[in-house]
Every structure is written in C-alpha cells, then in structure tokens.
Amino acid sequence: MFKTLDDLPDSQRLLVRIDANSPVEDGEVRNNRRFARHAETLRELADAGHAVAVLAHQGRPGRDTFVSLEQHAEILSEHLDREVRYVPDTYGEASLEAIDGLGGGEVLLLENVRMVDEELADRTPEAHAESALVETLSGEFDAYVNDAYSTAHRGHASIVGFPRVMDAYAGRVMETEYEANSAIQQREFDGRVAMVLGGTKADDLIGVMERVEDTVDTFLMGGIVGELFLRAAGYDVGYDVEGTDFFDEQWAEQEETIRELLDSYGDRIRLPVDLAYEDEAGDRAEIAVEGVEKETSFLDVGSGTVEEYESVVADSEAVFVKGALGVFEDERFADGTVGVLEAIARTDCFSVVGGGDTSRAIELYGMDEDDFSHVSIAGGAYVRALTGESLVAIEALKR
Numbered sequence: 001m002f003k004t005l006d007d008l009p010d011s012q013r014l015l016v017r018i019d020a021n022s023p024v025e026d027g028e029v030r031n032n033r034r035f036a037r038h039a040e041t042l043r044e045l046a047d048a049g050h051a052v053a054v055l056a057h058q059g060r061p062g063r064d065t066f067v068s069l070e071q072h073a074e075i076l077s078e079h080l081d082r083e084v085r086y087v088p089d090t091y092g093e094a095s096l097e098a099i100d101g102l103g104g105g106e107v108l109l110l111e112n113v114r115m116v117d118e119e120l121a122d123r124t125p126e127a128h129a130e131s132a133l134v135e136t137l138s139g140e141f142d143a144y145v146n147d148a149y150s151t152a153h154r155g156h157a158s159i160v161g162f163p164r165v166m167d168a169y170a171g172r173v174m175e176t177e178y179e180a181n182s183a184i185q186q187r188e189f190d191g192r193v194a195m196v197l198g199g200t201k202a203d204d205l206i207g208v209m210e211r212v213e214d215t216v217d218t219f220l221m222g223g224i225v226g227e228l229f230l231r232a233a234g235y236d237v238g239y240d241v242e243g244t245d246f247f248d249e250q251w252a253e254q255e256e257t258i259r260e261l262l263d264s265y266g267d268r269i270r271l272p273v274d275l276a277y278e279d280e281a282g283d284r285a286e287i288a289v290e291g292v293e294k295e296t297s298f299l300d301v302g303s304g305t306v307e308e309y310e311s312v313v314a315d316s317e318a319v320f321v322k323g324a325l326g327v328f329e330d331e332r333f334a335d336g337t338v339g340v341l342e343a344i345a346r347t348d349c350f351s352v353v354g355g356g357d358t359s360r361a362i363e364l365y366g367m368d369e370d371d372f373s374h375v376s377i378a379g380g381a382y383v384r385a386l387t388g389e390s391l392v393a394i395e396a397l398k399r
C-alpha cells in the first residue's frame with residue numbers, strides 16, 4: 001500500500017499535486033467539487049503547519065480550456081478561507097523565488113503544469129524523473145503528496161516523475177477515491193448491470209467497454225461518443241458545433257474499433273433513437289435518428305432515448321455512469337443527462353457516477369448525492385479503477 005498523510009513527519013515543505021481541471025466557459029473557470037475536495041487536503045496540511053506549494057493542470061494545449069491557474073487560486077482561497085498565492089510560472093526563477101518565501105501554514109499555487117512541454121511528453125517514469133521540471137522542483141521540497149486521483153491514469157511528469165526521486169504520500173482525495181473505487185471493483189452483482197457512457201472522450205470509453213465485457217449487460221450511449229457510434233452504425237451524424245473539434249480526429253482514430261464493438265456486442269450496445277438540436281428560433285428541437293437528413297450539430301439525446309434508457313435503468317441492479325448524454329450545462333440540453341441520473345436516483349440500485357464534468361450535473365440540477373452509492377470527482381481514472389486496470393499514479397506511490 002502507499003503512505004498517506006498520517007505518515008507525514010512534522011513541518012515539511014511539500015509539493016502537492018492536485019487536479020483542479022475545470023470547465024471553462026467564456027474564459028471563466030467554473031467552481032466545482034474538485035476544489036472543495038482538494039481544499040480539505042490542503043487545509044489539513046496548512047493547519048498542521050506544513051509549507052504547501054500546489055501543482056495542477058488545466059485543459060490541454062490547443063483547447064480553449066487551456067488557461068492559466070490565476071482564477072483557480074482565487075477559487076481555492078474561497079474554499080480554504082485563507083489566501084492561496086499564485087505565481088504565473090511553474091519552475092522558473094519567479095516560482096523558485098515564491099517557493100523560497102513560502103512559510104509554514106502558507107499555500108502557493110504554481111502555474112498550469114501543462115504549460116511546461118515536458119509534462120505531457122511521452123516518456124517512461126524514469127525519463128520523467130530526469131526532466132528539468134522534476135529535477136528542479138524536487139530539490140525545493142522535503143516530500144511530494146499526490147492528491148490528484150482524477151489524473152491518476154496519466155503517466156505525466158508531475159504524476160510519475162516526482163515519486164521516483166522524492167518521499168511520496170497519497171493525499172486524502174487520492175486515498176478515499178482509491179478505496180471507494182477499488183471496493184466497487186470487488187463487488188459481485190446478481191442482477192443486470194448497465195453502464196451509461198457519454199461525454200467527449202471516445203478512447204477512454206472504448207477501453208472500458210473492452211474490459212468490462214463480462215460484467216456489463218447493457219451499454220447506454222450518448223454525448224459525442226454516442227454520435228460516433230451512430231455514425232459507425234450508418235447514420236449521418238457527428239458534426240461539430242462551430243469552434244469545437246470533437247469528431248473528425250476521434251473518428252479517424254476510432255472508426256475501426258467502434259465498428260468492431262458494434263459487430264461483436266450487438267444489442268448490448270444501445271444507441272440513441274433520437275437527438276436534440278437548437279432550432280432557428282434558438283429552442284430545443286428533436287429528431288429521430290432515422291430522419292436526419294442535413295448536417296446538424298446535436299447537443300443532447302432525445303426524449304424517446306431517455307424513455308428507453310430509463311426503463312433499462314429500472315431493470316438494473318447496478319448502474320455506472322461516465323460522461324454526460326448532452327451539453328447539460330445549457331438547460332435546454334440537459335434532459336438526457338438529468339433524465340437518466342434522476343431515473344438512477346429513483347431506484348435503489350447500486351450506482352456510481354463519475355466524471356469531473358458529469359458529476360457536476362448532480363449539483364447543478366438539485367439532485368441529492370446521497371441518492372447515489374458513490375459520486376467520484378474523477379473521470380478516466382475512475383473508469384479505469386472500475387474495470388480493474390491499474391493506475392500509474394497509484395503504482396508510483398506504492399513503489
């Protein structure tokens with residue numbers, strides 16, 4: 001097992017990796033449950049008198065969610081009820097100076113670690129440990145704490161590099177999510193098991209589908225991923241809204257695998273029977289997938305699909321959710337995501353909802369977290385844990 005905060009010596013200078021990757025709307029970073037959860041870890045460390053420098057990422061280069069962490073520092077300050085200083089630099093002169101001035105009980109947020117090219121480089125953990133980022137920052141601290149459970153599946157420098165050269169501990173979020181999600185993996189279900197798969201990241205979900213073949217009876221597809229499956233099934237769908245680029249690259253990469261999955265899983269994969277879009281008046285409109293004739297950017301599954309998915313949920317003993325069925329952040333296109341989540345909440349089935357964005361729908365639409373067995377703040381990491389795949393961050397902490 002890994003070491004936890006219970007094992008930390010007193011008065012340490014700590015480098016703490018959190019995952020505050022958040023939705024960004026019109027340049028504004030949206031507060032979400034990740035902040036509140038990580039704030040608990042940071043409060044515990046600061047209250048204990050440790051000096052805390054925080055490392056985190058936001059978005060990916062090339063995406064419009066790829067922004068600096070200045071707003072994250074403000075949001076964290078509100079949650080912590082103490083100032084979180086921010087330095088617009090990750091391991092250069094400015095950040096080293098700020099780290100130098102960091103006292104016990106203080107919290108400093110370094111700049112988006114994905115602004116350092118080495119972070120995302122495709123390298124082994126050994127090579128990551130030799131990067132300038134890791135070599136420089138590791139020399140400034142006594143120990144490294146990884147609380148970023150939701151990034152635990154990414155073999156990036158800040159996740160797998162530091163634990164090779166520093167004393168490493170799991171933060172509270174890492175510890176509790178790991179325990180909860182491993183417990184799920186060990187359960188056995190007598191009845192039917194359904195998995196709701198949506199959102200934007202096809203490669204994550206396809207990996208899952210291949211691994212849970214023996215456990216899951218029905219896959220309920222939606223979101224961008226659902227449209228990719230519909231396209232593979234012969235429907236003329238999968239067109240981006242202006243300014244987004246979800247479909248073409250993923251289609252080129254995944255077309256063949258999606259076709260194979262459709263062939264081999266047959267009826268176990270349920271695809272949307274209707275979809276919703278914004279009409280000329282700006283209202284929600286729906287169309288059956290059979291009737292789609294012109295290029296349309298769809299933003300939700302339709303009401304016929306929700307009805308079908310609700311009845312699958314009602315017949316299931318366990319339901320796992322990863323990814324939203326539509327752009328639920330816009331009330332007009334929340335019906336799919338909210339409809340299915342409410343159907344789950346109405347039953348007493350064992351249920352797990354994951355996905356940093358998706359789980360936010362629970363809060364946004366006034367649902368009660370207690371109606372679900374577990375709500376994870378992780379997306380890809382949660383799904384991998386669920387399917388028994390090991391997480392590189394956990395392996396690194398266990399070394």
Ligand SMILES: Nc1ncnc2c1ncn2[C@@H]1O[C@H](COP(=O)(O)OP(=O)(O)OP(=O)(O)O)[C@@H](O)[C@H]1O
Pocket residue numbers: 150198199200201222223224298299300322323324325326327328329354355356357358359377378379380
């Ligand atoms: N048809 C669609 N068009 C555009 N975006 C969509 C569509 N359907 C769902 N989404 C978006 O998918 C997002 C959720 O999926 P995503 O795969 O990003 O994340 P997640 O599973 O919640 O979390 P994580 O990022 O933690 O893996 C939502 O923000 C929603 O707006």
Ligand SMILES: O=C(O)[C@H](O)COP(=O)(O)O
Pocket residue numbers: 019021059060150151154356378379380
């Ligand atoms: O939000 C997440 O799922 C994590 O922060 C990982 O982000 P990524 O999918 O961009 O690597």
